[in-house]
Amino acid sequence: MVNRIVTGAHYGLRDWLIQRLTAGVMLVFSVIAALRIAAAEPGFDGWKGVFDPAWMRVALFLFLLSVLYHAWIGVRDIYMDYVKPVSVRLALHTLTVLALVACAGGVFELVWSH
Numbered sequence: 001m002v003n004r005i006v007t008g009a010h011y012g013l014r015d016w017l018i019q020r021l022t023a024g025v026m027l028v029f030s031v032i033a034a035l036r037i038a039a040a041e042p043g044f045d046g047w048k049g050v051f052d053p054a055w056m057r058v059a060l061f062l063f064l065l066s067v068l069y070h071a072w073i074g075v076r077d078i079y080m081d082y083v084k085p086v087s088v089r090l091a092l093h094t095l096t097v098l099a100l101v102a103c104a105g106g107v108f109e110l111v112w113s114h
Helices: 013-039 044-050 054-082 086-112
Strands: none
Touching (some): 013 044, 013 054
């Protein structure tokens, strides 16, 4: 019998795939948004028109959630690799999660407030 000591993040392939998926979502949205912005009329009405359709707001919301999740995985892995004291790492994880949840709330309000 082999006794394994589990240490570190040990998330591996799943997080690697999520990082690629969220990066893909961000890339696709960025291209679509750039094309819509380039085709928009100059001024506030044109800018507002870019994000008026419901599908564009859904896409923007998914983009921003992808950014937040992508950031969480990256920052969490940095903490797991470089912050050795468990109590400090836990505190940083907690503060990061709270900050990202606050950002998600702001994103929700921003996208769906109008």
